[in-house]
Amino acid sequence: MPIKVVLVDDQNLVRQGLQSLLALDDSVEVVGQATNGEQALTQIAALTPDVVLMDIRMPECDGITAVQRLQEFATPPPVLMLTTFDDHESILAAIKAGAKGYLLKDVALETLVQAIECLHKGGTWLEPTLTTRIVEGLQSQPQQQAMNPTEALTNKELAVLRLLAAGLSNQEIAECLYKSTGTVKNQVSAILAKLGVNDRTRAVLKAIELGLLSGADSR
Numbered sequence: 001m002p003i004k005v006v007l008v009d010d011q012n013l014v015r016q017g018l019q020s021l022l023a024l025d026d027s028v029e030v031v032g033q034a035t036n037g038e039q040a041l042t043q044i045a046a047l048t049p050d051v052v053l054m055d056i057r058m059p060e061c062d063g064i065t066a067v068q069r070l071q072e073f074a075t076p077p078p079v080l081m082l083t084t085f086d087d088h089e090s091i092l093a094a095i096k097a098g099a100k101g102y103l104l105k106d107v108a109l110e111t112l113v114q115a116i117e118c119l120h121k122g123g124t125w126l127e128p129t130l131t132t133r134i135v136e137g138l139q140s141q142p143q144q145q146a147m148n149p150t151e152a153l154t155n156k157e158l159a160v161l162r163l164l165a166a167g168l169s170n171q172e173i174a175e176c177l178y179k180s181t182g183t184v185k186n187q188v189s190a191i192l193a194k195l196g197v198n199d200r201t202r203a204v205l206k207a208i209e210l211g212l213l214s215g216a217d218s219r
Contacts, residue, residue: 002029003120006047008040008063009055009082014105018053018082018112025113037066044070044077051119052079054099056090064090067097078119095205101125124201126167153194153212160187161212165204 005028009015015033022028032047034040037054038061044052052070056063063081070076078100083091091102101124103115115125153161163173174184192198195206 002027003051003116004029004031004047004049005116006030006032006034006040006043006049006052006077008034008037008043008052008058008066010035010058011055014055014082018105021109021112024109028113028116037061037063037069040066041069045073049077051116052077053116054079054081056081056083056094063099064094064097067094067099071098078122080115080119080125092205095201099201100199101127101201103127124199126165126201126204153191157187157191157194158212160184161191161203161207164188164191164200165207 005022007015007018007030009018019030019033022030031049032043034043036058040052040054040061043049054063054066067079067081070079076098079098081091081094081099081102082105083102084105094102100119101115103112103125104127107115118125159177160173163176168176170181170184170188173179174181177184188200188203192200192203195203195210197203197206
């Protein structure tokens with residue numbers, strides 16, 4: 001069965017473009033559309049999609065607010081935020097609200113489908129270009145309190161974390177670092193535990209806030 005998707009964007013051309021793009025792939029089916037977060041919540045409740053593609057900036061009810069309210073659902077579908085902006089504060093707010101990833105609106109079909117499939121399987125999706133902009137935007141801001149020294153990331157874990165930030169899967173990280181997938185999986189689990197988060201997206205965001213991706217070294 002195709003993955004059911006709801007598109008949420010206040011611009012008709014964007015929604016039509018995304019729908020036309022996704023219609024080229026049989027693994028995805030657009031089952032509904034909404035022009036703002038309020039409509040999106042109604043559509044999601046009625047259609048129970050597998051994945052939601054959500055714009056950040058919309059009138060009446062923006063994407064961040066919609067994602068926050070969506071977490072009140074018994075089984076909220078994963079949300080992939082779509083943006084044309086490099087506003088790192090909005091992207092961070094969306095992820096912290098519960099979104100599972102973010103992507104640029106001018107994305108290629110192959111990447112968009114990969115992101116949808118990733119979220120459908122319970123994963124997260126990070127747009128490398130936007131992650132870099134988030135890092136650059138936060139470097140000049142005061143950093144949060146550092147982790148407990150006993151919980152500092154090792155150099156090997158930092159290497160894995162930087163590849164996570166680039167959007168690589170465990171298999172791809174294993175290939176880059178010449179390790180087994182099992183070893184990488186264990187290291188990712190250790191990273192999540194040390195950062196006090198429960199998924200890859202929040203691990204990267206926490207690392208950004210702590211300055212771990214801006215060249216800082218750990219032991």
